[in-house]
Amino acid sequence: MKLTVLGSGSSSGVPYITGEWDQCDPSDPRNRRTRASVLIESDGERIMVDTGPDFREQFLRAGSGPIDGIIYTHGHADHVHGIDDIRALNHQMQKQIPAFGYDECLTEIARRFDYVFKPPRPQFGWFKPSLGANPIENGDLKIGNAALRIFEQDHGVCRTTGIRVGDIAYSTDVVKLDAEALRALKGVKTWIVGCLRREPHQVHAGLDQVLRWADIIGPEKIYLTHMNASMDYQSLMSELPDGVEPASDGLEIQG
Numbered sequence: 090m091k092l093t094v095l096g097s098g099s100s101s102g103v104p105y106i107t108g109e110w111d112q113c114d115p116s117d118p119r120n121r122r123t124r125a126s127v128l129i130e131s132d133g134e135r136i137m138v139d140t141g142p143d144f145r146e147q148f149l150r151a152g153s154g155p156i157d158g159i160i161y162t163h164g165h166a167d168h169v170h171g172i173d174d175i176r177a178l179n180h181q182m183q184k185q186i187p188a189f190g191y192d193e194c195l196t197e198i199a200r201r202f203d204y205v206f207k208p209p210r211p212q213f214g215w216f217k218p219s220l221g222a223n224p225i226e227n228g229d230l231k232i233g234n235a236a237l238r239i240f241e242q243d244h245g246v247c248r249t250t251g252i253r254v255g256d257i258a259y260s261t262d263v264v265k266l267d268a269e270a271l272r273a274l275k276g277v278k279t280w281i282v283g284c285l286r287r288e289p290h291q292v293h294a295g296l297d298q299v300l301r302w303a304d305i306i307g308p309e310k311i312y313l314t315h316m317n318a319s320m321d322y323q324s325l326m327s328e329l330p331d332g333v334e335p336a337s338d339g340l341e342i343q344g
Contacts, residue, residue: 090131092257092281094340095147098122099285099317100167102143111318119322119337123147124167125261125315127281131254132234136160138252138259144171150339155182158232159220161190162261163249164197172202175218185209188220189230191250195222225250227269240273242266245292253277257344258308261315264292271305279342280308283315303333312336 096102103122104110113120124141128148134157137148156178162168175186188195188206199206199222209219230237238253243265251260251270256278260266263283266274274280282302285293293315294302303311311333313325325335 090129090255090257090344092254092259092279092342092344093128093130093151094281094312094314094336094338094342095126095128095151096123096141096143097314097316097336097338097340098124099315100124100165101317103316103318105318109318112324113318113321114323117322119335120318121338122316123338125283126168127259129235129237129252129254129259132236134158134233134235136232136235136237138162139168139261140171140175141167142170145174147338148174156186157235158187158189160237160250160252161188161194161198162252163191163244163247164194164201165247165262168262169198169201172198172205172220173218175205175220176215179209179219180215183211183215185219185221187223187232189223189225189232191226191248192224193247194250195224227273238273240270242270255344257281257342262293264290264294264298266302271302274302274306274308277306277308279310279312279344280306281312281314281336281342284313284320285315286317286319300330300333308332310334312340312342 123143129136137159240251242249242263258277261283287296289295
């Protein structure tokens with residue numbers, strides 16, 4: 090099993106569109122961050138998690154190729170708005186691609202992109218992205234041969250989808266984890282978790298919160314993701330405890 094961190098940045102990416110790097114050193118390529126996303130490869134299946142605005146660039150860098158499904162963690166723009174680039178994959182694969190998410194997430198995607206879940210009409214060419222809506226809830230999820238576990242996270246303004254595959258878990262856009270989520274994470278060896286900045290935030294975990302969770306869950310390794318431009322890579326490496334470090338775009342994690 091392999092998980093590739095396609096993007097490790099917050100909703101604005103790093104640098105910001107204004108060219109600002111804030112506290113991030115622009116000479117360190119690990120500070121250049123696209124919007125948060127991962128690619129899971131497990132038991133012969135390739136599963137995207139989110140298709141944000143940088144999806145095309147991220148996917149090309151990861152090697153492109155067919156995928157077996159897309160999991161949407163929630164409906165916010167930085168996790169969804171690359172959805173039109175899926176059309177090229179439909180054309181390559183000559184079929185609709187299954188999409189998985191909480192019902193309210195899929196409903197929001199359908200409201201914003203009202204064409205993506207309509208039945209495909211390949212006789213006219215793949216002129217739009219074509220996804221099959223598959224509502225999910227917490228618990229076991231099978232995508233082809235890949236076995237995943239879904240657990241709920243609190244993002245303050247909505248719930249988000251946490252994902253565990255074997256000994257690896259992915260938790261982006263989370264500010265609170267309830268007892269059920271902590272039980273789902275118990276025993277993971279590697280945890281990729283959203284940490285927007287050092288300080289607390291209304292809808293994202295800060296660094297102290299992540300470290301408190303780490304004491305409860307006990308993973309061997311934690312990678313921080315969904316980081317804004319205050320989170321310089323080398324500065325974090327010098328201050329984080331053993332076993333905790335920032336992720337970077339392109340990071341590959343074997344499990």
